Amino acid sequence: MSDVVHNFFNLSVALDIGPFVLSGLRMMLYVSLASIVLAVTLGLLVTIVRRSLRPPLSWILIAYVDGLRAMPPVMLIVLVYFALPFLGVNFSIPSAVIASLALQGSAYAAEIFRGALEGVPVGQRDAAGALGFTSIQMWRHVIVPQAFRIAIPPLTSEAVSLVKLTSVGFVIGLPELLGEARLAQDLTNNSTPLVVAAAIYLAILLPLSRFSALLEFRMQRGLVRARR
């Protein structure tokens, strides 16, 4: 029992590895924020382009969205980091992770935006038309605000999973929380750093996923009320 405490819950080790934890956290924050911003922007772009294309061409974007959603994140990261250099495209480790997560996130975001636009009832368009709104006014004042509201909860949960996925960067040596913890484990010859890393992941991700579940719940309640 004391063996377990010494190797996994060792307070003096936990206090010693502060610098590792901090630099790991900083990297995690940087990679998460960059990939969330890029994913949402790119996802919005994909949605807009997809809506303006007719079938043979829009299939390319459908393939983009479905293909990226089906790809294991590790596989994509390995592909970007180990295969693209053969084409002369060299990414640093953090940029390779950001690029992969952003690509994959953009596919999910595009699906979310598409669903949100479809979720605005057709009657709203008809009503806007009957009230003499121009097409631009209709989009700006009627469709986009409502679609945005529908999109926020799933977008939040997608953002949470992107934060979670930064850990996969470990595979190509990204010095985020898990990578730094492994390093600290080797240096201290003690497994406490791994436990500390897991605890920090939980401390960050538990509230975030609670928050996104709450948003989803409130959103559904709002919809039910609106339909009455």
Added chain:
Amino acid sequence: MRLDLLIDIFFNWPLWVSSFPALLSGLKITFLLTGVTLVFAMAVGLLIALARHTRIRLLNWLFVAYVDTFRALPSLVLLVLIYFGLPFVGVKLDPYTSTIIALTVFNAAFISEVFRSGLQAVDRGQVEAARALGLTGSATMWFVVFPQASRIVLPPLTSNVIGLVKDTALASVVAVPELLREARIVQSIILNPSPLMLASLMYLAILVPLVRLVGVLEQRVHRPG
């Protein structure tokens, strides 16, 4: 960018052919990990769902904490903890066992929630009607509740299988020779990333149909009758 260069590097047919046997053996391991984990996770998930159905308060709290924890934690963290951490207290698990344990713990958490919502979604009146018609408790479960719940459960369960297949690729971190690992090994021998592209296409060949299937199944749930 020249097309012939692109083909030579990613879509090199002779290299695809020569690396195919290695990737196929990797694919088998991927399927093995998925299958074994799914069986364990469904069994554990069902037990947890039924335990929560009993509404014993302490049990309920315990499983809520379990489900929340493993829905929030990245699965790679647990895998690394099991494989690289446990040897420090003398518990040395081989890569396969470590992977299957880690993935089971995660997927059981998801699946228990899926099963629970499926059980809850079946109207109480259905159970009462079945009992009024003289069906026993277990017959009610088997012939009335489960068939109706299964239709609700199928789309999220399929989503879970997709996530599980993707997660098996994490096992390459602990050197399980699954698809991704095999592709990396072949790539480092022949110094050409075509095997990585082929492995990606194999994942897509399995997972794109499943992603589409989830969409179809989801629409079916919303349709009455």
